[in-house]
Amino acid sequence: xxxxxxxxxxxxxxxxxxxxxxxxxxxxxxxxxxxxxxxxxxxxxxxxxxxxxxxxxxxxxxxxxxxxxxxxxxxxxxxxxxxxxxxxxxxxxxxxxxxxxxxxxxxxxxxxxxxxxxxxxxxxxxxxxxxxxxxxxxxxxxxxxxxxxxxxxxxxxxxxxxxxxxxxxxxxxxxxxxxxxxxxxxxxxxxxxxxxxxxxxxxxxxxxxxxxxxxxxxxxxxxxxxxxxxxxxxxxxxxxxxxxxxxxxxxxxxxxxxxxxxxxxxxxxxxxxxxxxxxxxxxxxxxxxxxxxxxxxxxxxxxxxxxxxxxxxxxxxxxxxxxxxxxxxxxx
Numbered sequence: 001x002x003x004x005x006x007x008x009x010x011x012x013x014x015x016x017x018x019x020x021x022x023x024x025x026x027x028x029x030x031x032x033x034x035x036x037x038x039x040x041x042x043x044x045x046x047x048x049x050x051x052x053x054x055x056x057x058x059x060x061x062x063x064x065x066x067x068x069x070x071x072x073x074x075x076x077x078x079x080x081x082x083x084x085x086x087x088x089x090x091x092x093x094x095x096x097x098x099x100x101x102x103x104x105x106x107x108x109x110x111x112x113x114x115x116x117x118x119x120x121x122x123x124x125x126x127x128x129x130x131x132x133x134x135x136x137x138x139x140x141x142x143x144x145x146x147x148x149x150x151x152x153x154x155x156x157x158x159x160x161x162x163x164x165x166x167x168x169x170x171x172x173x174x175x176x177x178x179x180x181x182x183x184x185x186x187x188x189x190x191x192x193x194x195x196x197x198x199x200x201x202x203x204x205x206x207x208x209x210x211x212x213x214x215x216x217x218x219x220x221x222x223x224x225x226x227x228x229x230x231x232x233x234x235x236x237x238x239x240x241x242x243x244x245x246x247x248x249x250x251x252x253x254x255x256x257x258x259x260x261x262x263x264x265x266x267x268x269x270x271x272x273x274x275x276x277x278x279x280x281x282x283x284x285x286x287x288x289x290x291x292x293x294x295x296x297x298x299x300x301x302x303x304x305x306x307x308x309x310x311x312x313x314x315x316x317x318x319x320x321x322x323x324x325x326x327x328x329x330x331x332x
Contacts, residue, residue, distance in 0.1 A: 092152055
């Protein structure tokens, strides 16, 4: 079986599984709606209540889940390729924590959050970008540039610092706001409306197209810095702009979905094991794997409890944490 046929087979299977998960997801909740009733709604029939639940709440949530899963997987893939470290992920570079502390500051200091609801993702994105800039600043050395080990260690240290600050900030939160922040940090996919999708889509399209246009450059990182430089690749420049694109993609996604980790860690490693290191194959596969994994986690969470939301970030972490340990043990 050629790699192209293998890739096509995997993508086809994953898409079919995603469609099945989406149908189950649409049907699951406090109000159960049968697949036949969903079909009637798509044909222009059904009740107003069913239409509102499906089209205004459940479909936007599924769309956001698919887009965020794809974006986080692609961002993780770029971070791992540019740093040549299979443990690189948005959650380990302070991106999630930076977005989280910005959200907490916004909730703690702004009294009327309802009037500024759409400022929240913007604040989260700013927090993610600022955190990444700090990581870059502390990871950079004039002689060697940005090294992966320094970047990861700085990200982990900053994440610990941000976590401590967030604990202190909880003192200023009301019980309602505290619950919202805790759900956001756990990855609750809170921005479930078409408006939030419109906010995510331009960034998603631009950054994804840019990253896919750099597939050959990403392939050169696999050859090592010396070989890549001998091929005429400006490593410092390409590494910075690719990581910047990944951070923006992850930051925008996290700002809407909440603090979801491990997607960017798991999916690139799985894609490389299945299809190899060529980015024209592994990028699309890791992206679809990310969409499927996040949608599956959301569907399982709704099946476990139809009345109380289980953050998808928790379910993904249950899968991701053991896999992280496995990668850590296997890495040299």
